[in-house]
Amino acid sequence: MAKAKTKFVCQNCSYVSPRYLGRCPNCGAWNQMVEEVEHPEAIKAKATPSRRVSDLESKPVSIDDVSFEKEPRIKTELSELNRVLGGGIVPGSLILIGGDPGIGKSTLLTQVSGQLASSGKVLYVSGEESASQIKMRADRLGISGKNLYLYPQTDMSYIRDTISDMKPDYLIIDSVQTMDEPEITSAVGSISQIREVTAELMNIAKQDNITVFVVGHVTKGGAIAGPKILEHMVDTVLYFEGDTHHSYRILRSVKNRFGSTNEIGIFEMRTKGLVEVTNPSEIFLEERLADTNGSAVVVSMEGTRPILVEIQSLITPTIFGNAKRTATGLDHNRVSVIMAVLEKRGNLMLQNQDAYLKSTGGVKLDEPAIDLALAMSIASSYKNLGIPATDCFVGEVGLTGEIRRVNRIDQRVNEAEKLGFKRIFIPKNNMGDWSKKNKIQIVGVSTVTDAMNKIF
């Protein structure tokens, strides 16, 4: 037998080194190198493709000669989920769902399994819970059915065998980080394990035309734990997000080979599981007081994802000594700059005012596009004049008081429209050529003074 080879793989970026390193030379992460042993036989076996492509498929084909059929879609009873998937589930696709612990991934998939069991056989593989625990949850959700099979298992070779015996139509894997590919010697949940398990699941999905849902844990930063290649491999990547202290959850598609990635689905976690929310704007405006001042909503980008957050300000006259400036969830320097701009360019007397600012929901906002909302929220509190609850803002504020262009403006406008806002203030330079089909009224503003005149 040939000698087994040892290598060290960075768990952050998959950089491979023949010896242990404290710091990865590729991505700079500390203590991420993990030893992995590879047997040459296993590598060889992997190199031979398990599936042979037919001769016809392997030849280049002129694009005009390629015929395609519209993929049939399987609709679940959750129309929000169907929408995020681009109109329903595509048979034989691999869907990855990521999200914080306790956000409701297992709940969502249990509900979906229950619904899918009426149209086909569902195999629910869990590496995290026992069959009775899943049953308990299913009971609470009011789910039952002969066609829903629960299988607490983590060993991929057993799972593979079970699939070829049972021939399910749908496979749920909860979660990919708990699955163990016995041929790989590294620890469960390590980069190589996750990669191999996902490749295996992709094979199962494409070969046997089984729709596979995979749960993925996320890291502290919010990305799906494991190599980025994981997201490249699968057909669809959904993120389930929301504040565990609140009951609303947003399902967002960040990659979809069969549909648009601009869709979001909104759910509410109730005692009987997830219920879809069909009028999302109400949620975001629900806790805002209608007749108040000092509140402005911003459409901020979180990575590639737009989110709507309320910025609140309380401006009160300073009684003792220096004016106080407190900011929660916002950059302190940014707040000072905006206040100085409002003072000098917008003629607001802010130097003898205390300012307390916060972003609601504990969201941290730190991109330039929040400036306009920040400025308007401060101005609103100072002037004691409210901003309509259906208005929102995007725009960077320059030191001369001008409103500067921001990126991804279409995505922001569409998100605001989707969430039921009636008017959005954007930089004049971003006005571009809007097609008239937007329901939301788009107002271009050039300076902070211009914005204040249009709002108050």
Ligand code: TYD
């Ligand atoms: P779960 O789906 O187990 O989260 P994940 O798989 O993403 O880690 O859901 C966990 C939370 O959902 C848990 O805190 C309890 C709550 N929950 C409800 O409020 N109602 C329900 O019907 C169910 C099943 C869970």
Ligand code: MG
């Ligand atoms: Mg779970």
